[in-house]
Amino acid sequence: MAEAIKTETGQQPAPVLVVPAQSLAERERQVRDEIARRAYEIFESRGCQHGRDVEDWLQAESQLLHRLPRRVAQTPERLFVFAELSRNWEPDELVVGVDPHRLILSGEREVDVTFDDPHGTRTEKQLLTIFQTLDLPVEVRADGATATLAGTTLEIVMPRRV
Numbered sequence: 001m002a003e004a005i006k007t008e009t010g011q012q013p014a015p016v017l018v019v020p021a022q023s024l025a026e027r028e029r030q031v032r033d034e035i036a037r038r039a040y041e042i043f044e045s046r047g048c049q050h051g052r053d054v055e056d057w058l059q060a061e062s063q064l065l066h067r068l069p070r071r072v073a074q075t076p077e078r079l080f081v082f083a084e085l086s087r088n089w090e091p092d093e094l095v096v097g098v099d100p101h102r103l104i105l106s107g108e109r110e111v112d113v114t115f116d117d118p119h120g121t122r123t124e125k126q127l128l129t130i131f132q133t134l135d136l137p138v139e140v141r142a143d144g145a146t147a148t149l150a151g152t153t154l155e156i157v158m159p160r161r162v
Contacts, residue, residue, distance in 0.1 A: 079138055089152075101135060101140075111125070
C-alpha cells in the first residue's frame with residue numbers, strides 16, 4: 001500500500017512528527033476555544049437569538065478548520081490512514097498524534113487569501129488549521145506508528161496490537 005502512494009505522487013515521502021495523542025491536549029483545547037469564540041461571534045451577528053447553538057458551532061468549525069478527506073485500510077499487522085491535503089503542506093507544519101484507539105491530525109500554516117471589495121483587490125494572511133480526531137476501528141501500538149507526507153498525501157501506518 002505504501003508503494004502505491006509513492007508511485008502515484010512521484011515524490012519521495014518526507015517524515016512527519018508522530019507523538020502520543022495526549023501530548024496534543026493543549027492544542028485541542030486551543031482549537032475548541034477558537035471555535036467557541038467564533039461560534040459566539042456568529043451568535044452575536046444573528047442578534048443573539050438562542051436555539052441555533054449547534055448550527056453556530058458547526059459553521060464556526062467549517063470556517064476555522066480545514067477538513068481532510070481520508071481513507072482507512074488494514075492488514076492483519078497494520079492499520080493505514082491516508083489523508084488528502086488540498087494544498088501543499090510542509091512536513092514540519094503537521095503533527096500526528098496516536099493512542100491505541102485514536103488518531104489526531106494537526107497542522108497550521110499561513111496562506112495568502114485574496115479578497116475583492118469596493119476598494120479593489122487586497123490580500124491578507126490567514127491561518128489554515130487542520131485538527132481532526134479519528135476513532136480507530138482496531139487497537140494499535142502508538143510506539144511503532146510512522147507518518148510520511150508525499151505531495152498532498154499524508155500516510156500514517158500503525159502496527160495493530162495483537
